[in-house]
Amino acid sequence: MNNPGAFGGGQTKGMSPQEQRMVQIMQGLFESCPVKMGMSGVAGFGMGAAFGLFMSSMDYAGPLTNEDLVKQTTKQQIKHAFKDMGSKSMSMAKNFGLVGLIYSGSECCIESYRAKNDLYNSVTAGAFTGGLLAVKAGPQAMALGAGGFALFSLAIDWYMRRD
Numbered sequence: 001m002n003n004p005g006a007f008g009g010g011q012t013k014g015m016s017p018q019e020q021r022m023v024q025i026m027q028g029l030f031e032s033c034p035v036k037m038g039m040s041g042v043a044g045f046g047m048g049a050a051f052g053l054f055m056s057s058m059d060y061a062g063p064l065t066n067e068d069l070v071k072q073t074t075k076q077q078i079k080h081a082f083k084d085m086g087s088k089s090m091s092m093a094k095n096f097g098l099v100g101l102i103y104s105g106s107e108c109c110i111e112s113y114r115a116k117n118d119l120y121n122s123v124t125a126g127a128f129t130g131g132l133l134a135v136k137a138g139p140q141a142m143a144l145g146a147g148g149f150a151l152f153s154l155a156i157d158w159y160m161r162r163d
Contacts (some may be wrong), residue, residue, distance in 0.1 A: 033105060033108035033109060033112065036104050036105070036108050037101050037104050037105040037108070038101075039104075040100035040101060040103070040104035040105075041097045041098070041100050041101035041104075042097070043100060044093075044096040044097040044098070044099055044100025044101065045093045045094070045096060045097035045100075046093070047096055048089075048092040048093035048094070048095060048096025048097060049089050049090070049092070049093035049096075051092055051096070052088050052089035052090070052091065052092030052093055053085060053089040055088070055092070056084065056085040056088035056089055057085060059088070098133075099129065099133065102128075102129045102132060102133070103125055103126065103129045103153075104125075106124075106125040106128045106129060107121050107122055107124075107125035110124050110125055119154060119157055119158060119161070122153045122154065122156075122157040123150045123153055123154045123157075124150075125153065126146075126149040126150040126151075126152060126153025126154070127146040127147070127149060127150035127153075128146070129149050129153075130142075130144075130145035130146040130147070130148055130149025130150060131143070131145055131146035131149075133145055133149075134146075
């Protein structure tokens with residue numbers, strides 16, 4: 001269980017038995033599926049919030065699309081713009097967090113079941129995630145979502161694994 005590259009690449013030589021045990025506990029904690037899911041969900045939420053804020057700032061049309069805003073003061077228009085940006089950012093944050101949570105959880109479970117760390121885990125987790133996210137839209141959408149997410153997962157994981 002001792003991973004020499006974990007926690008700053010430090011080896012456990014020269015550590016007391018208590019320190020070695022603490023390193024093992026920390027490694028086990030960060031390798032557990034619930035912790036991985038939580039960290040991915042939180043990271044996805046943060047990235048989604050940032051991405052949503054950026055995209056909503058590009059998307060805002062304000063008075064051009066809402067006649068009521070033309071009659072309002074600049075202060076009211078700015079308040080409306082920030083409220084709109086916040087709601088779009090929160091929506092995207094929730095979606096990214098959910099995707100991160102589902103994908104990392106399914107990949108971790110598949111990896112634990114197969115006892116291997118390879119491309120098949122990420123492709124299968126991508127297919128599961130894509131299908132699950134499209135479940136309300138019907139079987140055709142599920143198949144398309146599963147295939148698309150599986151291909152995307154394959155491309156990303158293949159790129160990350162190449163030397």
